Amino acid sequence: MITKSKIKKALALAEKSHHLFEKEVLGGVFDKKWAMWYTAFVLGKLPELKNIVKLYNLIEDAAKRHKKHKDVDWIEFYAEYIVKRLS
Numbered sequence: 868m869i870t871k872s873k874i875k876k877a878l879a880l881a882e883k884s885h886h887l888f889e890k891e892v893l894g895g896v897f898d899k900k901w902a903m904w905y906t907a908f909v910l911g912k913l914p915e916l917k918n919i920v921k922l923y924n925l926i927e928d929a930a931k932r933h934k935k936h937k938d939v940d941w942i943e944f945y946a947e948y949i950v951k952r953l954s
Contacts, residue, residue, distance in 0.1 A: 869916060869953055874946040877912040881905045882942070902926045916953070925949045 885905065889898050898904060906923040909916070916922055929948040933941055 869913060869950060871946045871950045873913060874909070874949050875942050877909045878905070878942045878945055880912060881908040884908060902930065921953075922949070925952055 881904075885898070885901065885908070888904065889895065902923060905926055906919060909926075910919060910922060925948065926945065929945040932948065933939070933944045936944055
C-alpha cells in the first residue's frame with residue numbers, strides 16, 4: 868500500500884539526489900525536466916506505483932497547485948496531493 872509517509876520519504880530522497888544531479892551533472896543549471904527525473908526516482912523507490920504517466924502528471928500538477936500554497940512544505944503538499952489521487 869502506498870502511504871503518504873512512503874511518498875514523502877521518496878520525494879525527500881529525490882530532492883537530495885536531484886540537487887546533486889543539478890550541481891554536478893548539469894553544472895548548476897536548473898533542470899527543466901525535473902518532474903520526469905523525480906518521477907523516475909520515486910518509481911525506483913516505490914515500484915508498486917507502476918504507472919509512470921500517472922505519477923508524472925500528478926507531480927506536474929502538484930507543482931502547479933503548490934504555487935498557491937507556498938506556506939506548506941512542498942514535500943508535504945505533493946505527498947498529500949499524490950496519495951489522495953492514487954486511491
